[in-house]
Amino acid sequence: MGRHSCCYKQKVRKGLWSPEEDEKLVKHITEHGHGCWSSVPKQAGLQRCGKSCRLRWINYLRPDLKRGTFSEQEESLIIELHAVLGNRWSQIAARLPGRTDNEIKNSWNSCIKKKLRQRGIDPNSHQPLGDFKMPTANPENVNRAVAENSMASTCLSDPMAVFSLAQLSFRPDDSPHCSTVIDSSRSSMSKANGVELQSSCSFDGGIIPWSELAPDTDAQLHLEGESEDLEWSEYLQGVFPTPSAFQTQTQTQSQQFTGLGAWHQNQNQQQLLLSDIHDKDF
DNA sequence: AACAGAGGCAACCGCCGCCAG
């Protein structure tokens, strides 16, 4: 168990990948597919273990990767999904087209967790920190129910079961615009192969529909029930407000916020999404 | 300009489950 046999072989390089290695791997996979990963290094002329090649491809070289900073909607979706799925990054990543589990995990650990804490929310339990206690179902129990494929919809039909987006975004002390500021000054550039990729996700300045930022608009979320097979962009504009609408809604709801009123209002939309996820997965 | 600390990110490590022999 543990380290794979291929990793015991000598001359296995470690550390950062060079552009030449990337090029070899991309060339090999585009021409032959990866097939058996353990044989890829040899066939591609790389001194890496198969696992390393697989990771590099999945997390960095795949052509369908989006890269760049996470949008507001993506972050919100991650928070929602984490509340339900816990640290099942691969399952969360499966619902964010073009994003990898590693990317999401890194973002969660370095950025989103911090933002949640700043908002007085425990990132592990998704419950408020401090004295104020929501009468909420224990997310541990939610996750257990999810894992046991039972009672998931029941838990999620409880508006208190998941401490969610609306509460994160519509706190009364927040400024009217989106409260989570995306730092676009960093991490928006990909250094792979000297190619710079950039995505503008900040809603503070220009308003850019996120659907335009998602290159793979073919990606679909297969939502069951009343809405079926929504296009990703349609889904975003339906379930989530567009950035401009998001601002307006945030502003309105900030003004209206009296405890949980706004949260309940927005929670209805979130319920649709989450219950659909459970209908499909569990 | 130089340095230290913080943050972000790529990659590794170790474990698990599946499957073929």
Add this chain to the structure above:
DNA sequence: ACTGGCGGCGGTTGCCTCTGT
């Protein structure tokens, strides 16, 4: 039933870059 190879996943580490002083 057992064993080893492999893919996949989550946790963690360490390097690099950025920011503040």
